Amino acid sequence: MTATPGTPGTRPYPQPSAARPRRGAAPPRGALRDALVLLTLPVLAAPVLAAAFAGGGTRRWFGGRAESQRAEAQAAKDAAAAAFYELDTAQRDLRISIETITAVDDSPAARRAVSDFAALGHRIDEVSQRYIQAVDAHDLDRDDLEASMASRARGELTAAKDELVRVRQELERFGDSLGPLLGKAETQLARLAPAVERARQSLLAASNALDAVREKGLRADDLAARLAALSPELTKLNQGAGQHGVQPTVDRAERVQREAGAIRAEAERLPEKAAEIDHRLVSLRTRAQALTTRAGQVDPVLSELRRRFSAACWQDLQQVPDQAAENVRQAELKLRDAQAAREAQRWPDATSLLSTARALLNATDEAVSAAGDRLARLNAVQKDPQAEVERTRFAIRDAQRLAMTGRTTPDPRHARPLDDAVARLERAIGTLEGRHPDYWHFLTETEAVRQAVARVVGQIREERGAGH
Missing domain, CATH: 1.10.8 (Helicase, Ruva Protein; domain 3)
Structure with a gap:
């Protein structure tokens, strides 16, 4: 539709006699819909209230059939204007629904809905143009309006109104068919703002947790680096769904929330981890010293095995004393390295070195115990x-x-x-x-x-x- 109110050579669009809201004043929209970037879709040109009677001056009134036809034509004009306004309102409402769907859904069904809405827009333009032409073709305020002309105007305006009503009904049926797509889209939009807010709160909590552990003398450099790596993601969240899309923004927000939550949890556990590493260092040093003492007792056990039993009963234990001593020595080296990593606050390195030292001491414990167990079992079976x-x-x-x-x-x-x-x-x-x-x-x-x-x-x- 190209005609607009106030353009030379055109007539203002008529409205019903009763006062109606201007077409440009759209009904209130939900906060989620207001946030969408509007699609470029055909919309009816805004109708402007037209005076029911010519402004200024007076007009002669003629009784009889002409005035009756004039009144009927005016009523048809008002009814057509009301139908035009209702169609315009329905189209505006449906446009918001289409925008909601396309903001979050790029499925074939969503693209088909956009295409169908555009086709309806062309149909609306056609019937609206015929309505405007019917209004422009007849000046119902003329003093010399003949009954035949008034009757013709009534017929054309009534036909235009009927067309407008039929198209509005088509538009309403189309709107009803969008229910599943619209419900899904609104559900996704409803997740957007809370998801972004949760992500921001998680980032803030992670930052506060890092500050708290730093106050205790723990640097947490690796956690700080991971938190800094989330900065570009926060920038994209701040840019909003209009630039990056609703679903990608929701996914990004959930990913940021998970990572920030993990950083916070690790930061909060860091003092406990430091204390645990300190405890393990002390415990493993004590165990290494005890195993050194126990390893020294293997030689007497082997001597007794050699003296009382055949070689097949003890040959596989010959290397236990030397291997035990070497394992303990290696474990003590790992413990010294773990202590250095702890002091440098290289927590993963410290944990790994402690695990290696523990494995060495476990192997030593098993070997040293095997010699004593062997002697005990051989004594028992020799006896009975x-x-x-x-x-x-x-x-x-x-x-x-x-x-x-x-x-x-x-x-x-x-x-x-x-x-x-x-x-x-x-x-x-x-x-x-x-x-x-x-x-x-x-x-x-x-x-x-x-x-x-x-x-x-x-x-x-x-x-x-x-x-x-």
Whole structure:
């Protein structure tokens, strides 16, 4: 529509006789919608109230049929103006809905809605132009208005009004079809402002947490660097969804909130972490000293093993004293490096070095304990080998009873490994014969037999459980 009020050669757009709000005064909009960047879509030109009667002066009145037709034409003109105003209002309202959808949704359905709205806009322009032409074609205030001309004006204005009403109904049906898209878009828009505010508050909380730990003498340089890296993200949040889009802005806000929250949590835990590292340093130093003492006791144990048992019972323990001493030495070096990292407040380095020192001391503890445990187990089996035999036979018999429960003959899958376990036990017992029995081989064999039997028991129970 190109005609505007006040343009030479055109007539102001008529309005109903009753006073109506100017078209330019849009109804109140929600805060979320006001924030959107307006799309360029066709909108009706603003109608201007036209005087029902010619301004200034008087007009002669003629009774009869002409005045009756004039009144009917004027009523048709007012009705058409009201329909024109209602269509304009509906189009403006729907335009806001389209803007809301396109601000957050680039799906095919959203693009189709924009295209359909533009097509409706062209249809609105066409019927509005015919309405304006009908108004411009007839001066109902003329003194010499004939009844036939008034009747013709009434017919054209009524037809224009009917067209305006039909198009408004089309527009309303189209608006109803936008319900799902509009609801989704408004939900996303409703998340925008709270998400951005939460991100800003998280950044502020992280900054305050860093200030608090610095007051305690902790630098937290790595956390400060991570917080500084979020500065460009904050700039984009401040630029707003109009520049970066609603969904990308919501996603960015949530990402900033998560990262700032992690920085804050780590900063708040930093004093506790420093105290924990200090405690671990003291604890591991004490443990290293204790293991040095225990490692010195391995040689007497090895001497007794060599004196009383065959070489197969102790050969694998020969390197324990030297390896224990080396492990303790390496652990002490790592502890010194960890102390230096702690003083430099290189927390990840300190934590890693402490973990390495602990692993070295754990290995040393296991090796030193293995020598003493070996001697104790060999003493026990040398004194009473039958106890180990009975323990193993009991495990086999128990598995055999389970295999026969509810059956007249055992399942070969269970019977075969149990039979093998019996034969293996007998062979292990045979190794005890002779002048220098290999007690360690005997112990490892009986333990292996019990493990094989335990696997059969587990298989039987699993199968029966699945059967139930």
